Amino acid sequence: MRTNATLFWILAIFFFLMDAVYVIWSLIDVGRVEWAGTMGIGLAGALGVFLAFYMGRSHAAQGGELAEDRPDANIDDGDPELGHFSPWSWWPILLAFSCGLIFLALAVGMWIIYIGGALVAVALVGWVYEYYRGNFAH
Structure with a gap:
């Protein structure tokens, strides 16, 4: 989960940088800020920040790496109880x-x-x- 949080932080930084590039490019090309694209790219960066923060906090709250995140773990190392599901339910x-x-x-x-x-x-x-x-x- 730490890798996922790092990837979302990188993605958020990328979107914020591309938002700045988009604003500069629209100022050069059109002469004014194009707000729809600016807000869309900026909100995509904000979504990356939200997801990275949540993943980081979840990783910290679970007390370390899960068995599913370790490459040397066996299948039976994970928690077998995933819930109750009804395969016959319509x-x-x-x-x-x-x-x-x-x-x-x-x-x-x-x-x-x-x-x-x-x-x-x-x-x-x-x-x-x-x-x-x-x-x-x-």
């Missing part, structure tokens, strides 16, 4: 479809939001409560 697919309907409403018509919102509610309730009934009930 609810995430319905949730993705209903969120797609909500975004489709931006292009087609706002009335589709009501259908997508109802399907989002059904999919979330179904996904949360899928282990309380049926073959996989607790």
Whole structure:
């Protein structure tokens, strides 16, 4: 994770330098600052700073290198518990479809939001409560 933080710091510095080059170039070529590109490149540098800071803080909080980051580590050195996943669950697919309907409403018509919102509610309730009934009930 330390390598990722270093790469994002390098990327942020690169974007800030290119932002300065872009401003100078636009002043020479056009005679004024072109704000859309200047802000876009500057915000890309700010995003690099945010990600580098987060990665650095996460690396410091975990107490050093993870087993996944060491080249000499074995597969079983990492933490085997990654969470609980339902490989047979259809609810995430319905949730993705209903969120797609909500975004489709931006292009087609706002009335589709009501259908997508109802399907989002059904999919979330179904996904949360899928282990309380049926073959996989607790």
